[in-house]
Amino acid sequence: MNGIKQPELMVDEDRLLIKKALEVVCGKWRLFILLHLAEKTRRYSELRRLLPDVSEKVLIQELKALVVLGVLEKESFNEVPPRVEYRLSERGKAVMPLLLQIKEIGRHFV
Amino acid sequence: MNGIKQPELMVDEDRLLIKKALEVVCGKWRLFILLHLAEKTRRYSELRRLLPDVSEKVLIQELKALVVLGVLEKESFNEVPPRVEYRLSERGKAVMPLLLQIKEIGRHFV
Structure with missing residues (x-):
C-alpha cells in the first residue's frame, strides 16, 4: 500500500479511536468526575461530597477505571x-x- | 438574584447540559450511527450494511432514540x-x- 489509507482501514482506525473516546466519556458519572478535576487535584472525600448522587462503590470503580485508562492519576x-x-x-x-x-x-x- | 449565576445554579445547568450531551453521544453505537450520517442521508438498509455488528433490534431502537432526541430525522x-x-x-x-x-x-x- 502506498501510505494512502484505504477507506476500510481508515474506518477501522476511526472505530478504535471512537471506542476509546467513549470509554473515557461515557458511563453515567465519568464526565462529571473529570470536570470536577478540571481545575485542581482533589481528595477522594471531596469528590464524594461533590457527587452526592454517586454511591461509594460506583465512585471508587469509576475512579479506578479512569486511572487504568490513563486519564487520571x-x-x-x-x-x-x-x-x-x-x-x-x-x-x-x-x-x-x-x-x-x-x-x-x-x-x-x- | 442579579443575573450572575450562583455556583450551585451554574452546576445544575451544567449537569443538565452534560446529561443531555451524554444521551446523544453515549450508548455503544450512537456515535457510529451519527458519523455514518455526517455526510449524507442514508437508507435504513445502508445503515444496516455499514454497521454489521449491530443487531436489527438495537439499530432500530437507537435510531428511534436519536429521532426522539431531535438529532436525526x-x-x-x-x-x-x-x-x-x-x-x-x-x-x-x-x-x-x-x-x-x-x-x-x-x-x-x-
Missing part, C-alpha cells in the same frame, strides 16, 4: 487517617478542552 | 418495498463538528 499518602488524591494525568489535561466542549452538544437538545 | 416513503431514510436534523448538523472532535479524545489513549 491517584496518589495515596501514608497518613492517619489515610489520604488519597486524584488529579488529571498529562493526557487528561490534554483532552480537557475537548471534554469541556461535549457539554455544548447538550445545549442544542435541552 | 426519519422519512418513510410509501413504496413497495417500503423505503425509510434517516438524515441529520438541523441541530444534528450543528453539533456534528463537536461529535467529530470526540474521536480525537480517543487518540490520546490508544
Whole structure:
C-alpha cells in the first residue's frame, strides 16, 4: 500500500479511536468526575461530597477505571487517617478542552 | 438574584447540559450511527450494511432514540418495498463538528 489509507482501514482506525473516546466519556458519572478535576487535584472525600448522587462503590470503580485508562492519576499518602488524591494525568489535561466542549452538544437538545 | 449565576445554579445547568450531551453521544453505537450520517442521508438498509455488528433490534431502537432526541430525522416513503431514510436534523448538523472532535479524545489513549 502506498501510505494512502484505504477507506476500510481508515474506518477501522476511526472505530478504535471512537471506542476509546467513549470509554473515557461515557458511563453515567465519568464526565462529571473529570470536570470536577478540571481545575485542581482533589481528595477522594471531596469528590464524594461533590457527587452526592454517586454511591461509594460506583465512585471508587469509576475512579479506578479512569486511572487504568490513563486519564487520571491517584496518589495515596501514608497518613492517619489515610489520604488519597486524584488529579488529571498529562493526557487528561490534554483532552480537557475537548471534554469541556461535549457539554455544548447538550445545549442544542435541552 | 442579579443575573450572575450562583455556583450551585451554574452546576445544575451544567449537569443538565452534560446529561443531555451524554444521551446523544453515549450508548455503544450512537456515535457510529451519527458519523455514518455526517455526510449524507442514508437508507435504513445502508445503515444496516455499514454497521454489521449491530443487531436489527438495537439499530432500530437507537435510531428511534436519536429521532426522539431531535438529532436525526426519519422519512418513510410509501413504496413497495417500503423505503425509510434517516438524515441529520438541523441541530444534528450543528453539533456534528463537536461529535467529530470526540474521536480525537480517543487518540490520546490508544
